[in-house]
Amino acid sequence: MNALTRDLKMLTKKVEDQTMQDDCFRQKLHLMPPTGWLNDPNGLCQFQGVYHAFFQYSPFDANGGLKMWGHYTSTDMIEWKYEGVSLYPDQPFDCHGVYSGSALVDNGKMYLYYTGNVKLEDGEYDYINSGREANTILVVSEDGMEFGAKKELMRNEDYPSDLSCHVRDPKVWKQDGMYYMVQGARTRQDEGKVLVFESTDKMNWKFRNSLTGKSRFGYMWECPDYFEVEGMKLLSASVQGLEGGEWEDRNVYQSGYFPIKGDILNEYNLQEYCLWDYGFDYYAPQSFETEDGRRIHISWMGMPDCEDYTNKTLKDGWQHCFTFPREIHVKDGKVVQQPVRELESRKKLIESAEERLEKDGYETYELNVDGIQDNKFRAVLAGELILEYQNRRFEMRFINQDKESVSAGRGLRYQEVDSLRNVKILADISSVEVFVNDGELVFSTRYYPDKYTVLAEAAGAQIRMMEIK
């Protein structure tokens, strides 16, 4: 261990010990940072039966700062145990941040790939085409708890020459005996794309293809992911720089997927981009496959560079959480998301009612509204968050947009939907995730209630509310 690692470790422990405390908005079901700031999920995997979730972590500043990889483990994706920091920014090739990356489980070992971020100083740099290094680094672990020496695999000069300095977030997988990696990128012409690399040994990588749409779609694609689920091929990307038209009513950056026709190594065609989530707080998701073959998706429930709204946890020295893990499936040709089935055993029925249900005092619950007639549905949470179908669209909106209110500044998000069949609401202490029509659409938001109340009304529907223990 070098002296920098030693001191970062000591300082992190110190600030965690000082600030690890209960405060009113800490979640029950959602993974949060012990203190400070959390962003992207990294290195998600199931390894020797145990789930591992690493996260972009800035323990020293709840507004974000120097990034390292915090580490949680779980046996059920509900209860998470904090394991400390696994990767510190302690080498010349990652000294400005251990940025995002992924895990590959292979040959009984865990391989972590990430971007070592470096910002050069003492120069006239724009930090887009100059002044920044994006190094691809590998770390191997035998047991998922102790991590070996960092090995630098690629530097900017190893990426195609049309790219700016912005190349990052390697996601690695194995298919038919070969290893593949996608990385997010921004070209010198400010176009977002995904790079595909191939390897036979997990160490030496050859560039194979770049993936992009027929016309320019944003200036940067971050945190790419590629997977096949029930016969569909999906390329996921978190896109920056979408402006005008429909994007004006949406978040500052987007996370979505392109269904792909063809082959990512040769001829391919990206289909229409669909958002993973239409709510206020969702960015940089990552997927992994469980040992029993399910595709799980976890996202940062937050939004970078967002001035319009904030989080009331800042006063307690922490910010952000992950979404509750979701299973991805395909139903009637559409990608659908549902909370992982592990939640089932935690649910206890509070009440089942027809057409109208009203309850006070429950903080963490699931509410299922099934068999909705005539698209008539409305729910009000904490007196301020309205979920409603109107004008052929599903809306999530807060009555009050004041930063001191339940919304902490959030306003309205919506998406067109032809008809409404069912709605599932997963509410935790300071978050709400809404699954519409079996999870064809999802809306996620943080919220900060002073009183926990819910009222749901839906024509002809069966409404069931379950407490989550």
Ligand code: FRU
């Ligand atoms: C996405 C992102 C990644 C980067 C990381 C740094 O939120 O910008 O592209 O690796 O966050 O924390």
